[in-house]
Amino acid sequence: MSRQILRVNVSENQIDYEEVHEEYAALGGRGLTSQIVYDEVEPTCNPLGPHNKLVFAPGIVTGTVAPTSGRISVGAKSPLTGGIKEANAGTDFAQRLAKLGIKAIIVEGGPVKSGYKALKLDNNGAELVDAEKWSGRGLYDVYEEIEEEIGEEVGIAGVGIAAELSGSNSGIAFNDMEGMPSRYAGRGGLGAVMATRGLKFVFVDDEGAPGVEIEDRETFDRGRKKLADALTSHDVTKPGGALNSYGTGVLVNIINEAGGFPNRNFSRGSDDRASKVSGEMKAEEIEERKGQRPHRCSPGCVIGCSETWTKEDGEDPMGVIEYESVWALGPNCEIYDLDTIGELNRQCNDMGMDTIEAGNTIAVAMEGGVAEFGDEEAALGMMDEIREGTPLGRILVNGTEFTGNAFGVTRIPTVKGQAMPAYDPRAIKGIGTTYATTPMGADHTAGYAIATEIMGVGGDLDPLSPEKAELSRNLQYSTAVIDTTGHCLFTAFAVLDIPEGLEGMVEEVNGVLGADLTVDDIPDIGESIIDLEKEFNKKAGFTKEDDRLPEFMREEELPPHNDVFDVPDEVLDKVLS
């Protein structure tokens, strides 16, 4: 059975299966969501208005036995940035959808503010069912009810209260292996795009599904083996390696030592208290509480960077607390308590919000005088304001820039309206170069220069040196390709260092598509995806002046290195030109 595209118009109760056009056949993941958004969405449209569309697409090899490939991309015009957006998550939802033979779901129509529906997919077809009873409620309870109602072996995508409020900080929550809403395509407000189309959930049951067709099994198997060997050998990705043992939180100490760990709304690059929320500390606590570590976001992941965090008594599992979340909801707000951070993260998951955006929002609100830095109760209180939809809550749910502007703050750490992740660009300039230039808004995963600047993967470059155009460009192009294959970005740690691993990844793709790509094609494919995204943004009104970091980062020195972001504008302009 060849793969199909599912087009859903919720407000008109219309579902169509379409053949995949030829020009989409070799695409998946980000390559496909960006292409469809480019082809079908008017760049100047209001992101929450009737002309926006939301696209789900599993990666090219997702749903096969390729290791660490359970990723799904979600794309649309972003209400947060006003530009094109792709966010991806690791979840068995992705694998189930791919196995059903669905290459993409395009959600259109609306806008609506009530009468939410759920799209139910299985091997017999698709239908829209009423989802109103789950509206206005926390997702932890709701996901549990859904599992009880329609079965445990079903993938779930959903949006929460934040999306129902049309918040620009609203993500799409996918189920983890325990069925909890903890795997997020979080960034860019895609949840609000989904909710305004009238869609609250997607349920995917893959029982009896045909599986992903593989054109050339021999090539695929050869590639799979090469990639698996690379992943099981590299110190960062192997079972028992850094990510498997400590999770992404292992970065807290090293980024703090490197002076690039933003504390108190990007005003200091290190703080001794950071050790209280380190990955080592978290791993110890998890062991003591009998949570889970290592843990996987989806079956067949070799790396296993995930975990299950619980309350102090070992109850109320909530899923993973990523490095970025620990930082955003913690030290960036001068909060150095893992339990408080865990509760804030739980609130974000429960209401369907991106943790990076939420933490930055709380920090700028604190800077704006809404509360004192470090006031844990006040931070939790802000979550209640959102849940109750109070006027303050309605400001906060729209993210960092909106909130900063509302309270007269000038230190607003955003690019293209999207808040920065957990690396200060003044101390680690390659990642700053990526923040500035990616079409996504400040996004570390768009070109993860940290790998080279801090970890020495794929080369060694001094984080304080501003010569990072080439590094950022190469990483952005290769990342766009990885996001298209359906492999997790963390496979890059292995394939950047082990050439056979990268070859293997290309061979897997060739095997599935019956294609003839080589490693040398990767930069061109990546470039073509990013060119398309840039073109969309240009048509939406973006200029090169949008590829800049906020003023304060060029002027305020960041302790301890007391440096500013000094990558010249001309250098930023040539990164993706």
Next chain:
Amino acid sequence: MEQGDPPLEIERYENQLPVVGETGQEKLADSSAAVVGLGGLGSPAATYLAAAGVGQLVIIDGDSVDKSNLNRQILYRPEDVGAKKADVAKARLSSFNPSIEVSAIGERVTKGEVQLPETDLIVGAVDNFETRHLLNEIAVARGIPYVHGAVEGLNGVLTVVLPGQTPCLNCILPRNVDRKVAGHTTGGVTGVIGGLMANEGIKFLSQAGDVAAGYLLTCDLGHLEFDRIHLERNPNCEVCGNLF
């Protein structure tokens, strides 16, 4: 066989050739196996794999020989107490069968300290479940068999994980289940289970006979009762669920 390899010593294997066949014997010579853990189970497992002519043996253990090992860890002698197990075992196995290549790694595998070389098979002869899970995960990712064995008192178990065909260790004993065993046993028990583990490896590599796939062989050596417990895979197993 690649050119330049020494010819098979026919006499050494003359009682085994009728069982594994000439092709099987060549396959063994061309094969590689990792034996992780060189204690009670690893001693017989590595010894029999070496004796059978498995061409490349990788042996891994971070411990040193202790007096209390000598009741069952037949690779070591009293004069070895205090020496690294990996070093002693390498010397002994090499002299035992000079036609094979033995490489030794004297470190623990837990927490990813060891780069496990690529082999055709992993034999998990370790004393803790954390490491067993790690080895299972590597084997599943690489698509190679994992021979699982464990002993406690007068009891032992054995199964072979064939990724994508049988349940994996995580299907049957999820990681989050707390399991600690004391490791009190006799050399006879580790000898039986370790010998079975080697034999499963020999069978798989030479393609002579069906391995213990899809069931757990339970060996009650107190009452000499052996049983097979059918194993079901967990369709949502986070380690191997995507292989089915």
Next chain:
Amino acid sequence: MEIKVKFFASFRDKAGVPVTRTSARNVQELFNEVLEDYEGLRGHILTDSSSDFPLKKGVTVMVNGRNIRFLDGFSTELDDGDVVAIFPPVGGG
């Protein structure tokens, strides 16, 4: 003169302590002293090579937040109050 040496992630387990102190005058001296005290760490930090930068791949050594690769390598000088941080290969984000 006192230099603070911090171990992270799996190095902390291997050293058995999170922090130690030394009066070494440069990184080479620091390794000579510290690896003598924490012998279990040696094979994880240094290679056997005789190069002038025998650091294992993926291992990061920072002096006051700067990677020694971008300072003077093993000759990087140390002063009273300096903080040296030693990390195994890490990844994430």
